[in-house]
Amino acid sequence: MMSAFDYICDGQISMFDIVCQPDEQKIPPILLNVGQVIYRVRRGDIIKYNVYDEKSWLCGDGDRGYRLKIKDGCYGVALNSRLSVDIFTEYKVALEVAEAYINSHEVILGENIKADEVIAYRYIRECDNRELKAFYARIGNGLLYVKEFMTYEHIVEDNAKNIKKFMEQQEFKYGPPEQFEYMPKFKNMYPCRKDVGWLYAESSYSGCI
Structure with a gap:
């Protein structure tokens, strides 16, 4: 058995x-x-x-x-x-x-953002042939809507310091990117913590409140 x-x-x-x-x-x-x-x-x-x-x-x-x-x-x-x-x-x-x-919550809706001026640049990244864009837009009330090549979209004060920072991106040292006509589709903007340096940013940014 x-x-x-x-x-x-x-x-x-x-x-x-x-x-x-x-x-x-x-x-x-x-x-x-x-x-x-x-x-x-x-x-x-x-x-x-x-x-x-x-x-x-x-x-x-x-x-x-x-x-x-x-x-x-x-x-x-x-x-x-x-x-x-x-x-x-x-x-x-x-x-x-x-x-x-x-x-x-305090939110600036993308559909309500209007640009008085948009300055945009683009280039083709060699490693993957992907087109990357960067721009800043004056949106009134002393605010600048910014998308650098490698950052989230965000809002800062419209001043010479922040425009200089935009133009000092390392991508401008290699290429350089070309300026082109562009009207972005603005995203919803959410308030940021005071320590991050931005006033508002898109929802993906961890520095949002």
Whole structure:
């Protein structure tokens, strides 16, 4: 008669398998599917992503992560624990959350920003043939809306010091970039901490309040 020990040693199952079998009740469920559209709310902005063609993974204590991809090729991560917090599967719900933030915080809406003058430059980066743009725009009230080649879009005081800083970017030393006619689509601007040197910045910037 075959004993339990004989059964284990017969290659059907091992003691390691018995000890290491995960508790199915503790395994976080798969809540997002490959190709699914999701919406991340970042302050008052909504970013549309697709769940990328990649397996989800266990993350931390009882959480699950998913790789996200945005249209311009950037990537992100979603977690089960962030669903219905800042990750949403329905645009309508995401919009309600974003609008609630805007209505309860100080925000300069991009659609309300008007430029009196825009000075813009561009160049092709050799390593990837990508066109990079930088510009500053006078938007009134003594404010300058700025996008340097390698910074987030932000607002500072309109003065000679900040324009000089813009023109001293290292990209102007190599090339140099060409000036061109450009009218940017302005982004929502959020107040920054006093220690970062900017007055307002786009939602991705960690220095926003």
